[in-house]
Amino acid sequence: MDLLSKILVIGAGGGFGAAIRHMLAGILEGGLNLPAFAAVMGVNVLGAFLIGFVFLLIETRFRPEGNSRLKDLPVSRDLETLDGWPEGDPTLPAVDVFQAKQSAELYSGFFITGILGGMTTFSLFSLLTLNLVQSGEIAWAVFNAIGTVILGFLATQLGFRFGCRWALNRPNQSNPPE
Amino acid sequence: MSTLIAYLFVLLGGAAGALSRFGVQELFRAFTRWPGWVAVFFVNVLGSFLIGLVVAWLQGLIALEHSERLDPLQLYIDTQDADHxxxxxxxxxxxxxxxxxxxxxxxxxxxxxSRALLLFNMLGSLITCLAAVALGWSVGKAMAG
Structure with a gap:
């Protein structure tokens, strides 16, 4: 993808991602009466789940040359029944490999760098933790800091699991099941 | 109406923010041989510093307006501007x-x-970003006077 398309895709994704966060945090704060830090925690953990899910789908679909970073992770074992995983399909024509690479860049630029990057935030999380410290609520500050990081890690793991299930159920075009 | 405008500001700022993050990541990739997570660590620390600075500064400005001007309409406009x-x-x-x-x-x-790198990224990000936002906060307060 050329630079201009990347800028358009990431800019649009980032703008909508930030607006989605603003809306979701507003709903969690206003609708469920959660404190601001909990609302941001909720959005961040949701984003961490979604990045696991989306990343796995992009990597399993658009890495026919077998260079996915996922193949070093434990989750890769669950994907072994997937066609061409993890080493890719060496018989694929170069033009298809090129197209897959372009699609991977497009989707990861829009959804991962853009939407999810804009939706999740570390700065508001830091600010709200500082706010808890300043108002003397040390226990909540520690809970927020440790809890967000741990829950985010687990949520990404869960996203991988859901992504696996989705990827394995996807109809396989090159080798239809007999 | 003002909510809609606020969303527009969030959208514009978000687009610029995501693009700047992409720019920093590309710069790291072009000029350093560090792995990708270092760039994310860096933007998170820098962004935490900036948010502390911006929020303390703008809130400080609102407080200043409160103390100096008593015209309610002007006060409302100033607060709206700061909110945006x-x-x-x-x-x-x-x-x-x-x-x-x-x-x-x-x-x-x-x-x-490596488990050591994982702990370094998790605890390191937490500690550095909290220190950065606290530093930004005191700088912003000083700027607002």
């Missing part, structure tokens, strides 16, 4: 410039690579 400033710079730009999802994803790759 916060929507653009804090919720929009800093919010989208930093990222938690990529941080969580990177942690999975680090967990596979």
């Amino acid at each position: 400033g916060l929507a653009l710079l804090a919720a929009g730009f800093c919010g989208a410039f930093t990222t938690f999802s990529s941080f969580s994803l990177d942690n999975h790759f680090l967990a596979k690579e």
Whole structure:
């Protein structure tokens, strides 16, 4: 993808991602009466789940040359029944490999760098933790800091699991099941 | 109506923030040989500093207006402007410039690579970003006078 398309895709994704966060945090704060830090925690953990899910789908679909970073992770074992995983399909024509690479860049630029990057935030999380410290609520500050990081890690793991299930159920075009 | 405008500011700031993050990541990739998570660590620290600065500064300005001007209409306008400033710079730009999802994803790759690096990224990000936001906060307060 050329630079201009990347800028358009990431800019649009980032703008909508930030607006989605603003809306979701507003709903969690206003609708469920959660404190601001909990609302941001909720959005961040949701984003961490979604990045696991989306990343796995992009990597399993658009890495026919077998260079996915996922193949070093434990989750890769669950994907072994997937066609061409993890080493890719060496018989694929170069033009298809090129197209897959372009699609991977497009989707990861829009959804991962853009939407999810804009939706999740570390700065508001830091600010709200500082706010808890300043108002003397040390226990909540520690809970927020440790809890967000741990829950985010687990949520990404869960996203991988859901992504696996989705990827394995996807109809396989090159080798239809007999 | 003002909510809609606030969303527009968040959207614009978010687009600029995500693009700046992408720019920093590309710069790191072009000029250093560090792995990708270092760039995410860096933007999170920088963004935390900026949000502390911006929020303390703008809130300090509102407080200043409160003490000096008693005209309620003017006060309302000033607060609105500051609110839009916060929507653009804090919720929009800093919010989208930093990222938690990529941080969580990177942690999975680090967990596979080495437990020490994973702990370094998790605890290091937490401690450095909190220190950065506190530093930004005091700088912003000083700027507002």
